[in-house]
Amino acid sequence: LNYQHWRERVHPDDIKMAELALQQAIDTRTTYEPTFRIVTSTNEIRYIQAGAQVSYDKVGHAVRVVGINRDVTEQRELEQTLRFAKRAADAASAAKSEFLANMSHEIRTPMNAVLGMLQLVQHSELTRQQHDYVSKAEMAAKSLLGLLNDILDFSKIDAGKLELDLHPFQLETLMRELAVMLATNVHNKNIEVIFDLDPAIPYLIEGDEQRLRQVLLNLAGNAIKFTSDGHVIVSVLCHEIKQNQVSLTVSISDTGIGISEEQSRKIFQGFMQAESSTSRRFGGTGLGLAITKRLVDLMGSELQLSSQVGQGSRFWFELTLNIIEMNNTLFTIDLQGKNILIVDDSKMSRRIISKTLTAHGAYVNEAGNSKQAINLIEQSINATHQYDVIIMDWRMPGMNGLDTTQHIQQMFEEDNAPAIIMLTAYGSEVLKQSKQYRQQPFVSMLSKPVTANLMLEAVQQAINGVHTPLGPHTIEHLALESVRVLVVEDNQLNRQVIDELLRLQGALVTLAKGGVEGVEWITQSDKSFDIVIMDMQMPDMDGLEATRLIRADGRFDDLPILAMTANASLADKALCLEAGMNEHIGKPIDMTLLLPCMLTLLGRDPITSEPIEQTLLLDSQTHKDDVLENPESILRRFGGERAFFIDVKHHFAIEMSEQLALLTHAFEQGDNNAMSITAHTIKGTASNIGAKRLAAFAEQLERSVKNADSVDASDYLSQMQGHINDSLHMLDTFFPDEAISTNEVDKSQYLPIESIEADKKVKLMTLLVEQNLEAIDYLESMLTNVAADKQWLRLSRQVSQLEFLDAIDTLTSIMKE
Structure with missing residues (x-):
């Protein structure tokens, strides 16, 4: 073989590299060992690893290369x-x-x-x-x-760097917190979540409470997710106690979809789920069980699974923990001689509650439905061994717990009925239904799942006559409960006010920002409304035109439409009725007037929150030239919600700053239409918050513009600013903000507010937009040794209370100024 034969076989792209390596081997008298490609006679490309020595003649000239060529194609690939x-x-x-x-x-x-x-x-x-x-x-x-x-x-966890944080904790407290979290997972599912806790478990044990809580929450949460009917049982049994250590068996069993044997072998792998359909039906990443298994491994145990498809699953593991304190010496309950009736359609739930009560000496009877319960109670009356406490499940087939409770109370003379504890996973529905009763029909309500000690505490309190009230706001009558209201209003502040006031009365409120959007909500969406509150003057489409379009669609001939406007003249009312509206009410929004009007249009009995005489008296105490209406009258219109009004007051300041800027621009452009719209907006907003003099001045400006009267721009803007400042001052006087009143300082000892650099304001704005809690400390450092004015104090209050959206509005106004 000669050199040319070798060169023709080397891949053209590798010839230069191979020859250079050969020349270097000759010059340096080293081994020739490059890797290069060759092209075989069949045009196949192979990778070759050379290993050769160069031979030289007597005078030192290279004469040949002797060695091997090893095919390394597969290794290379x-x-x-x-x-x-x-x-x-x-x-x-x-x-x-x-x-x-x-x-x-x-x-x-x-x-x-x-x-x-x-x-x-x-x-x-x-x-x-x-x-x-x-x-x-x-x-x-x-x-x-x-x-x-x-x-x-x-x-x-992957790197093996996660360590347990061992400290004393109470399993009872952990389980109560777990019950709260699991209750939100159950929602409207037809399942029972039951806690089965061994009474022999020591009072105080040592372990990583947070990791154990996470393990239980993951396992129980999964059980709830994959169970549509039946029950989920979280069980902690005391297996053995010796030498200041306790062995616990923790298990979570359910009656859900189950897991096949094949899938159970890989379900503990990260990002894996038992079947492909679960990602569509149930969601999730499949990471929970992988983390749970590794946490259990860290605790020195092994997470195990037994399951069959369609028959549920059981996860369990054993823990050995140190005992810190064996018994709770501060709290012991003795139910010796007490008769207790458990009414629950779940046999499993009855069994576990009965086991707990019996272990503390109580005599327990069980009933699976309301009929059995009533029969047992009748027998107890005849046998003169009345029940001391009845534990009543709310959701049962046939007569539910509340109706059964009412029936039981009617069986006894006044105040002689047994104390009834309501047990339910549907607390809000129970409270809603209980409003129909004049008195609370049960002494306390426990949310499922419930721990043994919590049940024992409730039973002892019931026996001792301790009544747990639901609070006055829970059972009060809501005049507009479940009424579907569409509010069509272009002003953001007015939308917020009426939205809050209507929701306080139980209404389901939808907001539209203008006439066009309001018409679309009614005619094109799939939502139906019981009543519409329509502002008269809006920039895109006024209320009259919007009403005509709604009435043109024959489907909405009977839909009540209530006009709402700052113009309360008879002529305006006539225009509203002519356009197809049912009634007309003026701004400012007054719930004592708005609510009866709405109820009348809805065909319900109107109610008043206070006598008309008192309303007239309050209004008569306000003189024509006063800056504000009577403060009591203002607060009455806002349903007496002082905190809510103070929040609206802050929004009002921001809104007036923006409206004044719009009015200034309208004057500069000579845009009479924009002047009229802005003046009308100021009038309505000011009337709503009770700024009487400002509203009257804005009405005068609106009238002057419409009548094409001569208007001195600088004079009007100056007066408008003065009225706004007076209104804000009086509002702060009558409705002081605690943050402002407690932060008054001697400004002579501080730097002026103008000393704050613009870049600091920009950074603060960035933190607020990002919802970053560093904004609290950053703003505090900005205001150190600075004489903050009311806007900056308002901003400080909003940030400290985490009202970041409101704070953004306030800071925007400050930066504009």
Whole structure:
């Protein structure tokens, strides 16, 4: 073989590289070992790994190359495949990390805001039940944030760097918090979530409470998700106690769809689900069980599964934990000699509650429906061994728990009926239905699932005559409950006010920003409305034209339409009726007038919140030249909701700033139509909040523009600004904002507000838009040693209370000025 023969076989693209390597081997007297391609006689390309020595003659000239050529084509292809796989794995890992980082930012920020708002609500005046709801919501929010942290730690679990945080905790407390979280998962499903807790479980044990809560929430949440009918049982049994340690068997069983043997072998893998259809029917990432299994492994146990398709599943694991305190010496309940009746259509639920009560000495009877319960109660009356407490499930076939309760109370003389505890997973529906009764028909209500100790506490309180009220706001009559109302109003502040006021009366409110949108809601959407409240003057289509278009569609001949306008003259009313409206009411919005009018149009008995004489008296106390109406009259129109009115007051300040800017622009452009519209908007908004003098001045300007009277722009704008300032000052005087009144300072000792740089305002705006809680500390540092005016103090209050959307509006107004 000669050199030319070898050269003709080398791939054309590799000749230069191969010859250069050969020349280097000759010059340096080293081994010739490049990798290059050759082309065979059949035109097949192969990879060759050379390994050769160069031979030289006596004078040192290279004469031949002796060695081997090894075919490494398959090895080369395998290496290439591995390189591609590694790149793909690196890309997937980077994508996962980026996803987790983004999810962290997107979810943590609003969750922190939720927690902050819940903490603020707890510092306000609340009824006992409202405080209970808020505290439970806070527990659920904290748990959700904890779950987020756990998911984000998935990479730590993969790397084996996640460690348990061992500390003493009460299993009872953990289960009560779990009950709150699971109750939101059940929603309207026809399933029972039952807790079966061994009374022998030590009072205080040592473990990682957060990780155990996450494991239970994942497993029970999955059980609820994949169970459409039947029950889910969360069981913790005390297996063995010795040498200051307890062995617990924790299990979650359900009557759901089950898992096949084939799928059960891979269900604990990350991002895997038991069947492809679950991703469509039930959703989820399939990550929960993978995390759960690894957390159980960290706890020194093994998560196990037994299941059959269509017959439910059971997950269980065993834990060995240190005992900190065996018994709760502060709380013992003795039910010796007490007769208790359990009424529940779920046999499993009855069995577990009965086991708990019997273990504490009670004599227990069970009934599977209302008929059996009534028969047992009749027998007890005849046998003179009346029941001390009745535990009543609400949702049962036939007569439900509330109706059964009413029937039982009618069987006894006044105040002699047994104490009844309502047990339900549908708390809001029970409260709604209970409004028809003059008195609360049960002494307390427990939300399923319920722990054994919580049940025992409720039973003891019922026996001792402790009544848990639902609170005055829960059972009051809502005049517009379930009434579907469409509000057509172009002004954002007016929409907010009427929306809140109607919702306080139980109405289901839909908002339209103008006449065109209002007509579309009625004629083109699939929503039906009981009544429409229509503003008269709107920029895109006024209320008269919108009403004509609605009436032109024969389907809506009987739909009540109530006109609402700042122009309350007889001529305006005549125009409304001519266009097809049913009634006319003037602004400002007064619920004592609006509510009876709406009820009359709906064919219901009108009600008044206070006598007409009192209304006239309050209005008569306001003089013509007063800046504001009588403060009591203003607050009465807002349903007495002082906190709500103060919030509206802040929006009013922002709205007036924007409207004044629009009016200034209209004067500069000489646009009479824009002047008239803006003046009308100011008039309506000012009337609504009770700024009487400002509303009258805006009405005068509107009339002057319409009559083409000579208008001095600078004079009118100056007077308008003065009336706005006077109105805001008086509103702050009569309805002071705590943040403002408690932050008054000696401004002579501070820098002027103008000293705050523009770039700091821009950064603050960015933080607010991102809903970033760093805005609180950042604004506080901005206002250090600065004499803040009312707008900045209002901004500080909004930010500190996490009202970021309102804060954005306020900061926008400040930056415009």
